[in-house]
Amino acid sequence: MDPTTTPGHPNRFKMGPDASDPVPSSSPGFGTPARPLRLARVNAPPTKTSILPILLPPATLRPVAFRTFTRKHNLTISSAALQTLAVFVGKNCGSGWREEGLAEKALDEVAKAWKRAGGGVIVDEGKGASLKLILQTLESSMSGGRVVAGKGNAQDGTGRLSALVVDATGRMTDANNESSLSTRAGETEEDDSKLPLHxxxxxxVVDATDLPRLAYNVDKxxxxxxxxxxTLFPPPSRKIALFRDRYNLVYQRLLRNESFQSSLGVAGMPSLQRSSSNLGMQQSYKLTPIANLLGRSGTSHLILGLLSISPTGDLSLVDLTGTVTLDLSHARMIPEDGAWFAPGMIVLVDGIYEEEEMVQGSMLGGNHGVGGAIGGHFVGVSICGPPCERRDISLGTGTRQGAGDVSSSGGFGWVDFLGTGSERAQGxxxxxxxxxxIREAAATAVSSNESIESSSPARLKVAILGEVNLDNMKTLDALRKVFSTYSDLALCDRPEAFVLIGNFVQTPIINGGGRAGSIEYKEFFDSLxxxxxxxxxxxxxxSFVFVPGDNDPWASSFSAGAASTIPRQRIPELFTSRIRRAFATANNEIDKSHSTEPPGEAIWTSNPTRLSWFGPLHDIAVFRDDLSGRLRRTAITTRLPEDDNEPEDNIMQEAPSQSPSQNAVDLDEANGSKPVINGGASTSTSTTASTNSAATARKLVKTILDQGTMSPFPVHVRPVLWDYASAVQLYPLPTALVLAxxxxxxxxxxYEGCHVMNPGRLLPPGDAQIVKWIEYDVLRNRGRVKEERF
Known part of the structure; x- marks a missing residue:
């Protein structure tokens, strides 16, 4: 008998590597039975401790949730999410949620899983990561109120939470139970490797009717x-909401400007105090509502209001509290001749309020009249547009942390303005x-022995052609010249997209033309x-993108070429079938078996439209309208005395919001020497004409971007569909704007980081055989006017 075995228990308590149990008998020599004790295995799961669920009020859990989500992970919890978390903690942590710290550990795991799944800054059930799916996955990995390492299919110390992945389509899936839901794209390198790299x-291309319809909530x-x-036939209240939303958007943007933020050092000083010294002291400006002008005759105020024409024909200023008659006969524009001011625009007016001294009937001067109008008039001393705000400031991405992540201070970085993802979720x-x-495109170009230098930067170009009148035979020759110029270049130097902007006919032939007009219009696209x-x-x-104009169908059928409603729909497929057939024929001739490049396509979109490249990184707005002519026709003028050469002592002259605006307008230079105005290559153009063109361009750009909308006019001047008014707003500023x-x-x-381009006419006025267009570099955010003879 083996001396190491116990009689009656052969090999059961055998010592050595072959022993089934390492615990021997208490006394092998005397044949005593084995002990009932067993050593715990190192990797054995702990015994599941029963948890007695409790009813945990959300208010009681709020301090722990705030400490974990907000202070530690910079997240905000909604009321609905807090209630869901309270039920989860009460069920899985029981009475030890506070004393044993179980709740804080569980909430920390939830916060980490939420951020890994690409959830937004607000923890709530919605378009982002699913809180319910995260809690369901976490619950299966908990034992005794704690997350058990190694439980489930994951072996990374976080339980089954690692099974939550984001696939190439941007959907969060659970690999264990194959459940999925829509979410923002993930942020892991493994997911990006499976995505197309062209x-x-x-x-x-985002159609105007597909843009998210957003409104600024003043309370929140x-x-x-x-x-x-x-709908195309909304109630009249939507028209009132259109201008109210515009005002609220400009008002919040203005209050975010540092010139209108009071500091502790000047909190006790009057806001409208004027200083004649040049000490450079920081001033804080304060806006006065129109209703607060009552009883303050002879005092100076700064008002933000909407320019409008009253029923009596007088110019008036309107805000959310009332209306006052405006006198601009002695006002000075800031900057001088630097912007247009027309009814329908929101402006800042500094001046003096004067009450009426005469009594008419039973209504005293200064009381509220019809439509909230107050008596008296406001004598303007200076007038200017609201200061513009850069895109990075609006999104809160102006300051970045050391690791390159977006900071969490201010801005609307979590708002998805285009429906392609927000800056903070996908940036x-x-x-x-x-x-x-870009690296893949450069490697492909080098491997194909294309004529490019290894040190040359990667290019991502867009060719923009304006006023492509197909009923002019010279236009087809000009297009042939442009296409042949790019066709002769290497593949890496060709534009990735061509943007062709209407009007595609010079006159609205659809109007009154009947069926013959439609047939003739289709023949023009067949020629193209x-x-x-x-x-x-x-x-x-x-990719070829077609943006219609006012003369194109079907808007011209009832507008006769006048200003139609915007946003307007794309050109119907009835007229574009031959062009689609040309693209299908060309794509069938290439071998797609070894190519990762998407086929070329013709995209017919609305006016205005948005081109989004790489989600929120590049936002290109395109709008076809004769804005400069409409501004010249409707703009107001001020009459200053000829002998008034001294500057007015008013608070708007030294407003720091204006000098940056003027300095922010920079003309791009061609070859680093001449400004690109009228192409920058025509030697026959006089210096005076070039200067006037540059000044007009500056006025147009500053006027539109300061207003934050592509149509700063009343609805009777430029009709806007009330329910789609958010499609014409320019907040935050796009990275590039095409004002055709x-x-x-x-x-x-x-201007303020937004690159504004106007391609003008494809064929400039005159008999010269010249074609002009714009070549825009997306990565550098710069465009240049190109010119060729044909």
């Missing part, structure tokens, strides 16, 4: 989506994808299809 895969100081369904991931796409068919390489490797104005000369300039 730049045109990330080009999205945040943007909210309209809950009502849009970092899209930047990684953009870098990979023949021209495009001669350049199959462009059709295979580029056929009445203005071509230009490219940058």
């Amino acid at each position: 730049p045109r895969h990330w080009l999205k 100081k945040y943007f909210e989506a309209h809950k009502s369904k849009p 970092a991931r899209m930047r990684r994808i953009q870098e990979k796409c 299809a023949l021209v495009l068919s001669d350049f199959p390489t462009l059709l295979q490797h580029s 104005d056929a009445e203005a000369a071509p230009f490219c300039m940058t």
Whole structure:
């Protein structure tokens, strides 16, 4: 008998590596039975401790949730999410949620899972990560109120939470139970490796009717989506909401400006105190509501209001509290001749209020009249537009942390303005994808032995052609010249997209033309299809975007070429079938088996429209309208005395919000020497004409961007569909804006970080055989006017 075994228990308590149990008998020599004790295995799961669920009020859990989510992870919990978390903690942590710290550990895991899944800054059930799915996954990995390492399918110390992944389509899935829900894209390198890496895969043309309908909530100081369904025949209250939303948007933007924020050092000083010294002291300006002018005759005030024409024909200023007659006969524009001011615009007016001294009937001067109008009039001393706000400031991305992440201070970085994802949810991931796409494109160009230098920067170009009148035979020759110029270039130097902007006919032939007009209009696009068919390489490797004008169907059927309602729909497919056939024929000729490049396509979109490249990184707004001519016709003028050469002592002259605006307008330079105005290459153009064109371009750009909308006019001057008014707003500023104005000369300039371009006419006025267009570099955010003879 083996001396190490116990009699009656052979091999059961055998010592050594072959022993089934390492615990021997208490006394092998005397044959005593084995002990009932067993050593715990190192990897054995602990015994599941029963938890007695409790009813935990959300208010009791709030301090712990605030300490964990807000202070530690910079997240905000909604009331509904707090109630869901209270039920979860009470069920899984029981009475030890506070004393044993179980709740704080569980909430910390929830916060980490929420951020890994790409959830927003507000923890709530919605379009972001699913809180219910996270809690369901976490609950299966808990034992005794704690998250058990190694439980479930994950072995990374976080339980099954690692099974929550984000696939290439931007949907969060649970690999264990195959449940999925929509979420924002993830931020892991593994997910990005499976995505397409051609730049045109990330080009999205957003129709005006597909843009999110957002309105600024004054109480919550945040943007909210309209809950009502849009319609072409909304109630009259929507028209009032249109201008109210515009005013609230400009008002909150103005209060975010540092010139209107009072500091502790000047809190006790009068807000409208004027200083004649040049000490450079920081002043804080205060706005006065119109209703507060009553009983304050002879005092100076600063008012933010909407310029309008009263029923009596007088110019008036309107805000949310009332209306007052405006006298601008002695006002000075700031800057001098630097912007247009027309009815329908929101302006800042500094002046003096004067009450009426005469009594008419039973109504005393100074009381509220019809429509909230107050008696007296406001004598303007100076008038200017509201200061513009840069895109990075609006989104709260002006300051970045050391690791490159977006800071959590201020801004609307979590708002999805285009429906392509917000800056804070997808910005970092899209930047990684953009870098990979550019590196992949450069590697492909080098491997294909294309004539590019290894040190040359990657290019992502868009060709913008304005006023493409297809009923002019010279236009087809000009287009053939432009297409042949790019067709002869290497593949990496060709534009990824061509933007063709109407009017595609010079006169609205659809109006009164009946069926013959429609047939003639279709023949013009058939002629364009023949021209495009001669350049199959462009059709295979580029996207063509068509933006209509006021003369195109079907708006011209009832407007006769006048200003139609905006946003207006795309050109019907009835007229575009031949062009689509040309693209299909060209794409069938290439071998798609080994190519990751998407096929070329023709995209017909609305006016205005948005081009989004790499989600929120590049936002290009395109709008076709003769804005400069409409501004000249409707703008107001001020009459100053000829002998008044001394500057007015008013608070608006030294407003720091104006000097940055003037300095922010920079004309791009061609070859680093001359400003790009009228192409910058025509030697026959006089210096005076070039200067006038530059001044007009500056006025147009400053006027539109300061107003924050593409249509700063009353609805009877430029009709806007009330339920789609958010499609014409320019807040936050896009990275680039195409103002296709056929009445203005071509230009490219940058204002407050927004690059504004006007392609002008494809064929400039005159008999010269010259074609002009704009080539825009998306990565550098710069465009230049190009010119060729044909």
